[in-house]
Amino acid sequence: MSVVINISLNEGLFLRNPQDSVLGRNIIKHSILIIAEIGFEAFNFKKLAQEIKSTEASVYRYFENKQVLLIYLVSWYWEYVAFLIKINTLNIEDPRKKLEIIINSFVFAALDNPATPYVDESKLQRLIISEGTKAYHTIDVDEKNDKGFFLNYKELIKMVADVVSEINPNFKYPIAFATNLFEMSNNHIYFANHLPRLTDVKVPKNNYEEVEIMLNYFADKLLADN
């Protein structure tokens, strides 16, 4: 028996659902691997097609262009993190404990999950950390937003912000703090690996424990009732 998680994403993100065919799943799988390896700028559909022994034209039948494919991958990740949070907080009452699990889920998202056979979670997380914000730092962000391309991220943030408000209803910026937790998590892993003078934490051998401790420290200070 095997369980397969099916992540559902906005239909506008693709021309043909990549989850429904071998070629589609290959596109997802190998685009993650290639982008994680050579970076988003050097990545293109020709290289991807060569890797999966298909053609550029075939890849274009699934995704409008590489920018939208990136948004797809990022949305997939956000949905996956939301899924992890939901199952891990299922029986938890205490909101502070819930937030702890949320923070831990950012880290846990790097563990490979056999229920997602065509996604290497560890590589995908690396991609998110180094390329993720390029998904929404584009000149046409408003049009893309109108098409609902960022809904998954917004829903995830809303979920976290609600927990923040539960912990301390008087805290004035629950949404900003929720987005900040994500951004900090990604940024400081990146800084620790590449620009260590921009952070206080270390991540030896991709052990993100210090990042987790830091985020909880920030949460405690910010959400203390004083």
Add this chain to the structure above:
Amino acid sequence: MSVVINISLNEGLFLRNPQDSVLGRNIIKHSILIIAEIGFEAFNFKKLAQEIKSTEASVYRYFENKQVLLIYLVSWYWEYVAFLIKINTLNIEDPRKKLEIIINSFVFAALDNPATPYVDESKLQRLIISEGTKAYHTIDVDEKNDKGFFLNYKELIKMVADVVSEINPNFKYPIAFATNLFEMSNNHIYFANHLPRLTDVKVPKNNYEEVEIMLNYFADKLLADN
């Protein structure tokens, strides 16, 4: 009489110092305007050359490529913010007051300064907000870092982190908090303008007051001695 601020940047960032010639200053001036208008991806040296009535080849004599030009602009901005902070905190003793001025300087950086005749600060800030992180989110970040391309940012962060430690020597993550102040400042202005559901603040007509208040709120909570 006129005062002209000369920002000094790492020599590795350019092939010929753009501050030393009319063409060079034109490159700086118009690259800011064009990138702020059409975004970094659509920007290229041909469009820039057309705008300043020069040629692609001439632009290439100043900058290796558009990525390095972006780092130059971003570094220029960081140096400028550092300069603003220094003159505005000159006679201030109280570190909490200093941090308030630092936070205010992020906002103030958008005011046009006649002492920098070839830089439109307001446009440059918009560029930093929407494209800034692309300067260091590149596959060759380590090599660029080795060449000292990000020193200006690091120095600025160090200066802010020192103030943070002055306010509360027991605070465990002064550097992370300093970088976070910058990132939050930029991100939440961007979110307020493009993805409002990712923040709690509003920036009507580029009035960044709410962002300033939020950052000070975070600073107070985080640096309170408890």
Add this chain to the structure above:
DNA sequence: TTATAATGATAGTATAACTATTAAAAATAA
């Protein structure tokens, strides 16, 4: 089995990101 859809193979266009060469103009030094 036939129709329909998905994929592959191939070709072509416009633009980007450079590099090279030579001539003209501008700056500077003798």
Add this chain to the structure above:
DNA sequence: TTATTTTTAATAGTTATACTATCATTATAA
């Protein structure tokens, strides 16, 4: 002031990217 050097402009060319179009082939579904 002229001669020399440096900078810029004009032009052309190369390789790669980001697509689009067409048609043949293969898989799938009715």
